Amino acid sequence: MILEVLVYPHKLLRESSKDVVHFDAQLHALLDDMYETMVIKEGIGLAAIQVAVPLNVLVINLVDEEGVQKRETLYEIINPVILEKDGSTIYQEGCLSVPGYYDEIERAEHIKIAYYDRHGNRCEAEFTDLMSIAVQHEMDHLKGRLFIEKLSYLKRKKFEKEWKKKQKAGK
Ligand SMILES: CC(=O)Oc1ccc(/C=C/C(=O)NCCc2ccccc2)cc1OC(C)=O
Numbered sequence: 001m002i003l004e005v006l007v008y009p010h011k012l013l014r015e016s017s018k019d020v021v022h023f024d025a026q027l028h029a030l031l032d033d034m035y036e037t038m039v040i041k042e043g044i045g046l047a048a049i050q051v052a053v054p055l056n057v058l059v060i061n062l063v064d065e066e067g068v069q070k071r072e073t074l075y076e077i078i079n080p081v082i083l084e085k086d087g088s089t090i091y092q093e094g095c096l097s098v099p100g101y102y103d104e105i106e107r108a109e110h111i112k113i114a115y116y117d118r119h120g121n122r123c124e125a126e127f128t129d130l131m132s133i134a135v136q137h138e139m140d141h142l143k144g145r146l147f148i149e150k151l152s153y154l155k156r157k158k159f160e161k162e163w164k165k166k167q168k169a170g171k
């Protein structure tokens, strides 16, 4: 089912998430709901805290060359830990919890992670480019951190001003 996505500055988004212990039907339902919610809202990544579930669960599904989001390339990443990270890359990031705001964010170009799949099997994977950026962005959510917290002081001021104006216009 489609879940509600928490929007900045909702305080639950600042919570640290906890490791999954039970790889059960409830977890599978959460993963399926996160996927459906992410796709409907035209996202390519979503962390469980964004749908108010403080668990170390994230889903990422990039689009292919034709701009098609195929479920075959869906990553369901549970209890991830970073084993290696190096290099540097800058990308204009956005987030379903900060709708309509995008900014240049610097991250590691390459990362290697260990994680569990929905059945509790331990996996390892290495990523570069957009997958590497997406994994780092979503793993920040697991620590209660949003991409706007990595902005320079001045850019953050610009964001807060823009955001307030948008909220006033919205309400
Ligand atoms: C108005 C609004 O909500 O704009 C959006 C903003 C962000 C997003 C999705 C962002 C997203 O999936 N971010 C995942 C993290 C990530 C960021 C950069 C690179 C890799 C991974 C979708 C939006 O909705 C539409 C209709 O475009």
Ligand SMILES: [Co+2]
Pocket: 094, 095, 096, 097, 137, 138, 141
């Ligand atoms: Co995000």
